[in-house]
Amino acid sequence: MNTMTPLLEIRGLHIDATLPNGSTAHLLQDISLTLARGQVLGLIGESGAGKSTLGLTALGAVRGGAYVRAGEVRLGGIDLLTGGPALLRDIRGRRVAYVAQSAASAFNPAFRLIDQVIETSVQRRLMSKADARRRAIELFAKLELPSPETFGEKFPHQASGGQLQRAMTAMAMCARPDLIVFDEPTTALDVTTQIEVILAMRQAIREEGMAGLYISHDLALVAQMADAIMVLRHGRMVETGSVKQVIEAPATEYTRQLIAARGLRHAVQPERPPLLEMRGVTAGYGNVNIVENLSLVVPEGRTLAVVGESGSGKSTLGKVICGLLPAKAGRLVFAGRPLEPDMHRRPLDDLRDIQIVHQNPDMALNPRQRVREIIGAPLGRFQGLSGAAREAAVAALLEQVELKPELADRRPGALSGGQKQRVCIARALAARPRLIVCDEVTSALDPLVADGVLKLLARLQAEEGVSYFFITHDFGAVEALADHVAVMRNGAIVATGPTAQVLQPPYHPYTEALIRAVPELRLGWLDAVIAARKTRSQDAFPDRRPS
């Protein structure tokens, strides 16, 4: 094959989709790119930008309902869009492979991992079964999976999320394709798990010399994985260039905003008396305790951020405060008076004073209710408002969360992700609470949208004097909003104090591990991490659970 031919060449690609209501959506418009062998291109953009649609075209695939209106996709000079199904079967798996976002659902639950990893190579008769197994075990070792010789004998449910994601990378690499499409491969993982996975993936890509399309909404992450970046928005290319060029000298306002999105800082505020005190709280499900003998204080009109990996007990604590999960032991003191553990036994005043905003606004809003009813219900129950007064209050609340009052007529299905989360915040505010439990309120949102929500929360606190119990795994959000931080691990608090103190050296070792795992938006950050790991002893955290 001519070495001058680019590995992947996309020219003037337009992809449309027919929506259920009969109208046409433009998923991709006039996209062109070229990718050389061994090169990694990062595709970045918010949800709905067309990243995954573009990634799938490299495999000649389009999702149901979508179709190619114009353009061409060539892999090694072969046109994938006119080649027909036999050509696509030949290309897929052998020359270009796919790593999906959720490895847990991308593995067949009925088979052992190794049989799925070697399936392409064996079924397509590219290798003998014994050779393929040897290759798989070699890849497991390369991706730093535990006991690579026997790892493949596991069923998918027996491996952790981080392990499955690496196993999926091994599955893609097994048949030695020229190109791998990574579709948000670490989005579902914790930061500490994510860094293990990206380290392993990056080393494997380098050593195998494969090219990649790396899709993500996390610019800092893409900057570590890719040689070049393409920014997409609403199906159009915003800008493209080398990583250095894009992050150091962005050509467009949108890219500049993406880069600036992580820059919010919260000013130090004077100390305030406690609003909520938790003393020796123990809670859990059945006989299993998730948090044990835990004490924390949320000051009046201030924010306490609780950070930690999934499974550390953050959300459990939020449920205990709301009384959704009554504490088994310990005391809750709210504004100087004791709080009933069970919400069903709390007086109306206590219920009104403590509100919650959930992680996923899609699941927290009743899809059959209009925004007016969603926000109006707490207004009626807690403020006794009805008729025109309630209507006016709904409009005022919508304005307060920076939404147009006309949105009151809409149902959640007709709102964007950021708008939905603002409606959830307005619903919590409608009760005029003194404390809002915010459970990962920005983690389901795109960076710029999340940024807007954080700014809104900060403004509302300044105006209304409401306190936040802010559960998150995002240190950017902590720095943007929190006065105090508690770092949680395995149901206990390992570090707590004012934000400036906890997030500055000297760190608690676990806090440091969490902070260091967050990708930073600068060139060579990942290389520095690798270098630091080689010099430092590997077992700084002997009791850390394997990712």
Added chain:
Amino acid sequence: MLVILAKRLAMGIVLVLMASALLFFAGELLPGDFATKLLGSSATPETVEALRRSRGVDAPALARYLQWLGGLFRGDLGTSLTNGREIAPLIATRLKNTLILAGAAALIAVPLAVGLGTLAAIFRNRLFDRAILVLSMVTVATPEFFFAYMAIAVFAVNLHWVPSISIITAGMSFERMLPLLALPVLTLVITSCAHMIRMTRASIVSVMDSDYVGTALLKGLPEWKVVVRHVLPNVMSPIAAVVVLNLADLVVGLIIVEAIFAYPGMGQLMVDSVSKQDITVVQACGLIFAATYILLNMIADLLAIALNPRLRYAR
């Protein structure tokens, strides 16, 4: 795994016991009396009372229940109220006939339904799928008795292909039984297939839409290989469950079909005994039906466990 098995078995036994109590005491509550019915209107109160005493129904209900239950554990189903004969041998021949009918229906219905359901899933939203959908809706909505009488009207009365009643006797050869079985089997097959077809199709469609089937397609495997390697192993468990549950429903459908075709099986025996108010026979038949239903449900649960790797291999 063994714990789940033991639990499920214990639950099955408890359910059968509960069914026996329900059958017994519901029988007690029925109005009317076998003795008055048997002896006719000319009977004196004394003869009625004497017959009742000879069958032992004058004892308190709870004592008779416990006695019945004790007999069941020894394999003794009790005696018929109307003729005083042992129930077990009476039921034995009837049960054999019923098993022939149910077995023949299941043998045809299961492969047919699973096959049609699979084809409907493969040709999803195309003409074949739509046709199967409409047909299955119609058959689901048609009661057994209606379909049975329609079948008699067409195949027996108009076309004279097969007889309209299906009285089979002991020692009848299989070839001679075949035409007699045709209509009852046809009725059972048609009315039990629809649900299995729909559920098979739904199970396969949900697996075909799963991420791992998408992964397999992006590995470049041909579609048939994806179906054989990735879809089938994962639909076995839901389909097995649906099939077994439908076999249990088939047992219920038997009662009506046997009565219509005068087929000498358990169902007809039960219906006859109800009209004679021979409660002990009704109870014995009811218990056998209930136990079959519970057993089949238990098999469905155990199959679901056996076919699920998450339960076979712990974390």
